[in-house]
Amino acid sequence: MNRYAMFSKIVLSSLARRRSRMLVALLAVGIGGTVFLGMGAVYYDIPRQMGREFRSYGANLILVPAGEEASLSLEDAARATALLPAEQLIGATPFRYETMYYNMQGLTVAGADLEAARKTSPYWQVEGDWPRTDEEVLAGLDIAEHIRLYAGSSVTLEIAPPEGRRFKKELRVSGVVRSGGAEDGFILMPLRGLEALLGNPGRANVVEISIAATGEQISLLAEEIRAVVPEVTPRLVRRIADSETTVLNKLQVLVYLVTAVVLFLTMICVGTTMMTVVMERRREIGLKKAIGAGNRAIIAEFMGEGLTLALAGGILGSFSGYFFAQAVSLSVFGRGVTLPFFLVLLTLGASLSVTILASLIPVTRATDVEPALVLRGE
């Protein structure tokens, strides 16, 4: 029988044939592994999950005309948005603001790509329908209350194009929008409809962009846009971009802390368990030495048992950690986590290293045991 076969026989028999206290270490490593992998998965997934989540709070990057210009061309805006990573881009909505008159009173009409607006401003609540044709509009909540507009009513606006005569146009109100922001005071209509009424197509005053990225990354992208498309000026919507980054950073620090504390506790638990086991087995260690075991053999057997349990604990922990992360993600974000395989390897590695570290002192104690105690019958 070769050395490894006998070695595994000794290690496995010791684990299997006595109800060892070392099983406590298995439990500790299992729990440690669960938290480690769970935290790892959340840590890895949070920026992506939270990024998407935050995107429901509206645009975090806007494009405005460069210099003194009042408007920018949609072509330039398209060149700028093309620089953004497609898989992170939620949407880009051009807005063009014009003044029209209702009963001699000026009011702001915003022409927008309403399809895109539904993505960049998912928090808008529309009572009624979104416009289906270019001659339908959404009335902002405040305007709607002021001049009594509602879904299905119509509004007649007086339009003064820069060239040509003033004229009146009746538009159907498909719904009332409530945004909680400036839009509540506007009439919103499809950009193409606005262009048809006023001419001068292909221009916007502002393009609102929503992108799933950290504040830092957005800053870098903004730099790039500034450099490549000088006709537009990118601006971070600071409030949102910064708070996203802050929240993410805090969450990640929390994850680090919890993981470190759990690893430390696991190490303490494994260490004290190992120490107890060494004390309990002094007589057996003495006997093994008396019949010829060297320190290396004693260390190998202890580490063999410890690492077998650590491996089992790590595998156990990886499974339960995955379910833990899945459950957390489902309940918090409403979608599952993606678990990269390297996290499982990392968990196993952490389980083994924690066990080795925790066993260093106990194992040294084991080699200190004197064989003479066997004959003395202690």
Added chain:
Amino acid sequence: MNILELHDVSMIYGQVQALRDITLSVRQGEWLAIMGASGSGKTTLMNIIGCMNKASLGSVILDGENISRLNAGDLTAIRRDKIGLIFQQFHLISYLTAVENVMIAQYYHSMADEKEAMQALARVGLEQRARHLPRQLSGGEQQRLCIARALINYPKLILADEPTGNLDETNQSTVLDIFHQLHAEGSTIIVVTHSPEVAAHAGRTIRLEFGRMLDDSAWKETPPDSGS
């Protein structure tokens, strides 16, 4: 030829002087009994001879090698190669079967060999019990297993500390029979015992009292072994 020589060996534990100036020679193939009251230093002496403790003073020459100045690692190697130990409390490894308990001694020595381990068990009449755990064996069977383990690496010296202390008459005589066989084959055996009956089987008896060697029966009662 002397397999073992002790010159002025003393062992001091703090205030206690467990052994005083022991000088003793043991020839190859000799069967020696060590007797003495409890606390007289018998186990202390066995621990020194068995390379498990170093003497505080004096020199110990085992198989031609002075072991009194060796470090723990070298002592382990000598213990593994030259000594077979048998204990009063048997001291078997609880989670290994009988044959595995023999094989682990082979494993620490060099290479586990199941066939050879089975032969050793057969020699002490335990071949039917090879797959039993120690707790499934009787006291006599456990002691025979302990002997099989002690013999497996062909030790030059067999040390037994009260090997029959926990055994009944029948098992005691079984164990003594095995010792007689080993002696006949030329093994050197040192047995510590309280029992004059057990000591009577040995070729020579020494007595300890308060750590001193009192008398040496070899010189008084029996002529020195012819040597083998």
